[in-house]
Amino acid sequence: MAVLYPSNEWCQEWKKAINSNEAIEETGKEWGVDFNGNWLFEITPGGGLDKTTYLYLGAKAGKCTDSRLIENPSEVDAGFFCTGSYESFKPVVKGEKDFIEGVVRGVFKLKGDMSKIMLNARFIRAVANSLGAFESEFLGE
């Protein structure tokens, strides 16, 4: 059954997908071990989303430790912050577009230690690819 992106139910499906993915476990062994590897995604309105939505993803040593929507960015401590429009995130969640390509193009603005991103680029790609492991439905469609 498809789950609505974004929702807490969707966040739990993503967590399950990450934690059952061998490529993520293998490539992410060092992610977040001696630095803050948690992510905060800011999804800006458009394409059916009517208000800015924040999605928190805790990640450490190749595992997802937490995944949920939050009301206020100050609720969490994230080492990496990514912002982009709902319209831009949709094709990534659908598996039609590559997240890293979006970062390179500047479609997604990323803040955090980029040397960690470069060192763990395969992990980042594997986490993004895990979105294809479950079916999502979208606002505005």
Place this chain on the structure above:
Amino acid sequence: MSKVEIIGEELNGLGMTLKQIIEKNLDVTDLKEKVGRLKGNLVVRERQTGISSTIIFDEGEVGIQNGALERPTAFIEAGFLELADISSGRLEPIKALLTGRIKAKGNLIKLLKMSQALISQG
């Protein structure tokens, strides 16, 4: 932290990534000395997107801008993962060239020197 000057418009994602890595690396004294003597420019093109950035080395000053200069001192083209491997020190630029994982043009001696600014120094 050392500053890399942004030339022109707001940087694309590739440029922002390269800028942050160079700034972090320039804080390493030895590298600062090496880069300090360089004069030239390096175009980096990401293969899948075709997005380019030009890094300008001017005897101690470093700048970065979107797009590719028409006649750069050196040019490299690589996929993001190859750039990531070079930047993180997992892939030596010379090995990447010899194995065809990256394409390069221009002054290869200067390319290898300038690429030191992109390699994480620990």
